[in-house]
Structures are given as structure tokens and as C-alpha cells.
Amino acid sequence: MQLTPVIAIHLAAALAATAIGPVALWARKGRSQRPRLHRAAGYAWVTLMVATAVSAIFISGGSGPRWGSFGLIHLLIPLTLSMLVVSFVFLARRNIVGHRQTMQYIYIGACLVxxxxxxxxxxxxxRSLWTALGGI
Structure with missing residues (x-):
């Protein structure tokens, strides 16, 4: 598989979301909370996560079980998008603990894992990383 424009968009959005996620999470912890930074970083992170999920629709899955051009990895698309909606439902209902936990789970699952x-x-x-490092 080569780096197509869709994969480049997906990769850029995913890397940016992975980088900005901790800022959104950190801005609401501890004594000195930063609500403006939390909100700005949070909306940016959600936008990047939506871009990552939507762009993944247009990338064909790798080897393994398939349904058309979709592989098992594509199951993360509706899961990610629905969890983002759930987190905003929690927020609208002023369930801050539910919102925080959902966002942390999305970050850990979608960005890190x-x-x-x-x-x-x-x-x-x-393959690009390990080749550049002279490895595998």
C-alpha cells in the first residue's frame, strides 16, 4: 500500500489528534484548570478524530476477514464516532465524570492502542518507520 492523499489526510489527522489529546485532558486536571484551553483543544481534538474516522472509510482494509473493501479495523469507525456522540450527550446532561471517562477511553483506545x-x-x-531506523 502506498501513501495516497486519503491515507495522508488520515495519518495527519490521527497524529495531530494523538498530539493534541493530552492537552485537552490536562487542561481540566489539578488545581489550576484552564477551561478555555480545554475547550479549544477539545474541539480541535474531536474535529481531528472525526476527520480520522471519516477518512478511514475510504481506505481499504488490510489482509484478514473482509466485508467488501472493509476489514476488521473498520469496526473502529462507528465505535469512535458513536463514542464521541455519547461524550457530548454526557456533557449536555452535565455528567462531567461520564464525559471525562468517555473521552479518556477514546483517546487511549483510538489514539494510543x-x-x-x-x-x-x-x-x-x-514499515516506513522500521525501514528508516534500519531495522526489520
Whole structure:
């Protein structure tokens, strides 16, 4: 698989979301809360996550079980989008704990865990990284 414009958009949005996520999470912790920073970083992060999920629709899955051009990894698309909606429902109902936990789960699951799997040697990003490091 080569770096197409859709994959480039997906990769850029995912990397930016992974980088900005901790800012949104950190801005509401501790004694000195920063609500403006939290809100700005949070909306940016949500926008990047939506861009990541929507762009993934146009990327065909790798090997393994498939349904048309979709692989198992594509199950993360509706999961991510629905969890984002759930987090805003929590926020609208003033359930801050539910909102916080949902956003933390999305960040850990979608950015860190799923992102970590992209570093496997048989994936585009992983192959590029390991080749650049002179490895596998």
C-alpha cells in the first residue's frame, strides 16, 4: 500500500489528534484548570478524530476477514464516532465524570492502542518507520 492523499489526510489527522489529546485532558486536571484551553483543544481534538474516522472509510482494509473493501479495523469507525456522540450527550446532561471517562477511553483506545498497532512492521507507517531506523 502506498501513501495516497486519503491515507495522508488520515495519518495527519490521527497524529495531530494523538498530539493534541493530552492537552485537552490536562487542561481540566489539578488545581489550576484552564477551561478555555480545554475547550479549544477539545474541539480541535474531536474535529481531528472525526476527520480520522471519516477518512478511514475510504481506505481499504488490510489482509484478514473482509466485508467488501472493509476489514476488521473498520469496526473502529462507528465505535469512535458513536463514542464521541455519547461524550457530548454526557456533557449536555452535565455528567462531567461520564464525559471525562468517555473521552479518556477514546483517546487511549483510538489514539494510543489503535495507533500503536499501526507501528507493526506489516503496516504502511510501521514499515516506513522500521525501514528508516534500519531495522526489520
Amino acid at each position: 489503535a495507533g500503536g498497532f499501526t507501528l507493526l512492521p506489516d503496516r504502511l507507517l510501521g
